[in-house]
Amino acid sequence: xxxxxxxxxxxxxxxxEDAIAQRIGDALxxxxxxxxxxxxxxxxxALTKHLMHRADIDLTCIxxxxxxAAHLRAHHPELKLIEGDFLRLDxxxxxxxxxxxxxxxxxxxxxxxxxKVLEHRDRCTEVIGMFQKEVADRIRxxxxxxxxxxxxxxxxxxxxxxxxxxxxxxxxxxxxxxxxSVIRMRRNTxxxxxxxEALFFRVVKTAFNQRRKTLHNALKPLPEMAHRxxxxxxxxxxxxxxxxxxxxAVTQACMS
Numbered sequence: 120x121x122x123x124x125x126x127x128x129x130x131x132x133x134x135x136e137d138a139i140a141q142r143i144g145d146a147l148x149x150x151x152x153x154x155x156x157x158x159x160x161x162x163x164x165a166l167t168k169h170l171m172h173r174a175d176i177d178l179t180c181i182x183x184x185x186x187x188a189a190h191l192r193a194h195h196p197e198l199k200l201i202e203g204d205f206l207r208l209d210x211x212x213x214x215x216x217x218x219x220x221x222x223x224x225x226x227x228x229x230x231x232x233x234x235k236v237l238e239h240r241d242r243c244t245e246v247i248g249m250f251q252k253e254v255a256d257r258i259r260x261x262x263x264x265x266x267x268x269x270x271x272x273x274x275x276x277x278x279x280x281x282x283x284x285x286x287x288x289x290x291x292x293x294x295x296x297x298x299x300s301v302i303r304m305r306r307n308t309x310x311x312x313x314x315x316e317a318l319f320f321r322v323v324k325t326a327f328n329q330r331r332k333t334l335h336n337a338l339k340p341l342p343e344m345a346h347r348x349x350x351x352x353x354x355x356x357x358x359x360x361x362x363x364x365x366x367x368a369v370t371q372a373c374m375s
Contacts, residue, residue: 151244
């Protein structure tokens with residue numbers, strides 16, 4: 120047993136089930152032809168040990184916790200390790216090739232990790248991640264469901280999302296108070312949306328920020344809607360009723 124203590128401020132729950140770590144590592148498919156794999160929050164290396172000697176990938180680990188980073192250096196001196204905050208890391212400096220992201224993600228930043236992935240959707244072609252089940256459900260929720268929201272639309276606009284399996288609290292140290300889920304996100308064939316993508320992001324966020332309102336009212340804060348009206352097919356609907364394609368059409372209406 121390692122002496123590294125899980126730290127609440129880092130959202131750490133160390134995976135202790137080796138078979139689960141193996142299943143997470145085996146979920147990599149090389150979708151998009153990547154070799155580089157970034158593991159976020161390796162902690163004590165439960166997943167890392169299943170990845171670091173694989174000939175088909177080039178692994179780099181990113182760990183914010185100094186104690187965990189020291190542990191990894193001591194036990195795996197050959198490991199490529201960046202000690203720092205993934206959310207602040209300039210991924211462009213790691214090269215221009217496609218890459219995948221994998222990890223038992225720190226729960227307190229897991230949604231932010233998805234948004235960082237979206238910023239690098241041109242090169243991040245696959246994500247295998249352990250999330251709180253509630254967050255995983257939100258990412259893959261279909262339109263019309265109560266859990267469908269900003270993360271659902273933005274992730275599904277650019278990635279196909281699949282549930283791989285659930286993980287019970289007893290598989291971690293310390294056990295979280297919630298179930299967890301491992302999902303896989305694979306870049307879809309949409310190179311660019313058929314609208315202004317920056318505006319699309321703003322439309323989605325604005326619509327869901329007032330999700331109880333109809334789109335006619337929810338989108339009024341957008342400057343683009345000051346002198347425009349939404350198509351009748353959307354104006355009376357609420358955000359959770361719209362598919363990704365619908366949000367693209369709404370964004371086009373904001374531009375016309």
